[in-house]
Amino acid sequence: MTDTTIHHExxxxxPDQHAGGPPSEPFSEELHxxxxxxxxxxxxxxxxxxxxxxxxxxxxxxxxxxxxxxTVGISYLxxxxxxxxxxxxxxxxxxxxxxxxxxxxLVSERKLIYAVLALTVVFFAxxxxxxxxxRYNAEExxxxxxxxxxxxxxxxGSGH
Amino acid sequence: MDAHAAHAGHADGGxxxxxxxxxxxxxxxxxxxxxxxxxxxxxxxxxxxxxxxxSTLVLxxxxxxNWPRGADLLNVPLATLNTFVLIASSVTVILAWAHLRLxxxxxxxxxxxxxxxxxLGFMVIKTIEYTTKFAAHHYPSSDNFYATYFVLTGLHGLHxxxxxxxxxxxxxxxxxxxAQKRDQFTNRVEVTxxxxxxxxxxxxxxxxxxxxx
Numbered sequence: 001m002t003d004t005t006i007h008h009e010x011x012x013x014x015p016d017q018h019a020g021g022p023p024s025e026p027f028s029e030e031l032h033x034x035x036x037x038x039x040x041x042x043x044x045x046x047x048x049x050x051x052x053x054x055x056x057x058x059x060x061x062x063x064x065x066x067x068x069x070x071t072v073g074i075s076y077l078x079x080x081x082x083x084x085x086x087x088x089x090x091x092x093x094x095x096x097x098x099x100x101x102x103x104x105x106l107v108s109e110r111k112l113i114y115a116v117l118a119l120t121v122v123f124f125a126x127x128x129x130x131x132x133x134x135r136y137n138a139e140e141x142x143x144x145x146x147x148x149x150x151x152x153x154x155x156x157g158s159g160h
Numbered sequence: 161m162d163a164h165a166a167h168a169g170h171a172d173g174g175x176x177x178x179x180x181x182x183x184x185x186x187x188x189x190x191x192x193x194x195x196x197x198x199x200x201x202x203x204x205x206x207x208x209x210x211x212x213x214x215s216t217l218v219l220x221x222x223x224x225x226n227w228p229r230g231a232d233l234l235n236v237p238l239a240t241l242n243t244f245v246l247i248a249s250s251v252t253v254i255l256a257w258a259h260l261r262l263x264x265x266x267x268x269x270x271x272x273x274x275x276x277x278x279x280l281g282f283m284v285i286k287t288i289e290y291t292t293k294f295a296a297h298h299y300p301s302s303d304n305f306y307a308t309y310f311v312l313t314g315l316h317g318l319h320x321x322x323x324x325x326x327x328x329x330x331x332x333x334x335x336x337x338x339a340q341k342r343d344q345f346t347n348r349v350e351v352t353x354x355x356x357x358x359x360x361x362x363x364x365x366x367x368x369x370x371x372x373x
Binding site for chain 2 (some may be wrong): 057
């Protein structure tokens with residue numbers, strides 16, 4: 001009888017104790033020994049590497065400043081509307097790419113971040129497709145609707 | 161990981177701060193620390209927020225028979241100055257992060273302070289612009305041009321303000337954080353920097369679209 005009881009107690013003994021270990025353990029990042037030294041494996045914190053990075057950031061800063069001047073310069077050329085818009089947006093895109101690639105270090109980022117951004121690009125494209133579609137299909141969608149219908153000039157209040 | 165976090169929470173009995181996992185090291189499955197994935201997801205949502213407004217602007221502008229040239233109505237030199245200020249602040253925040261990685265808290269704090277100062281400069285210039293517009297009786301309700309101008313620059317300005325609050329917080333708590341959790345603090349500066357660069361990036365598009373084209 002006694003034997004059975006002991007056996008019973010033993011078999012009911014908490015199996016979690018064997019599997020789980022101390023409660024703080026599963027939480028510890030030390031379980032992943034590959035990441036012991038670098039706080040982020042994507043970055044090298046040696047003075048040489050960081051110094052090189054800093055020089056690169058300053059060069060990008062210089063290029064961004066020049067491109068800003070170029071953008072303003074283009075606007076003084078008084079190009080035809082669509083040329084001005086295309087050129088202006090092209091320069092802005094180059095500037096934005098420099099910021100994203102170097103300041104936001106997208107040149108060397110993890111796959112998951114790229115995946116998130118790829119999805120964002122798709123949804124952003126849908127947002128931009130909206131007005132485009134409206135502009136060229138409004139007459140079909142709403143017969144009689146004229147997107148170029150005369151409105152008072154904005155300066156005199158076109159918002160109503 | 162979720163199970164672990166919950167487990168740790170129970171073990172603590174809510175008495176202590178529950179430590180957030182992967183604030184420093186990369187999570188093996190995502191390859192990045194949690195804060196970085198978090199900020200990128202947030203920035204993705206920000207792209208949609210600003211994207212919706214850009215889309216609205218395109219719709220209004222392409223549908224309008226007349227749309228003024230921004231340069232005729234807005235102050236281009238002030239906005240150009242603001243562009244330089246914001247780009248400079250993007251550089252200072254990344255220099256702050258670089259110096260923190262090198263173990264130089266003093267320089268890290270200096271560049272954080274410069275970033276905050278740039279943010280303040282941007283807001284002061286923006287306020288001057290807004291004040292002149294209001295004085296000339298140009299309001300968001302004036303017309304579609306001013307409606308989009310005020311909504312887009314206003315939302316962007318709120319983002320600058322939000323960034324400034326975070327930089328002020330980081331500066332005020334830098335000593336404590338750096339002494340106790342240096343790597344986590346450095347990552348916080350990196351993640352705030354990612355947000356700040358995004359705010360810069362939005363301005364890079366807003367400036368030509370609203371002021372120049």
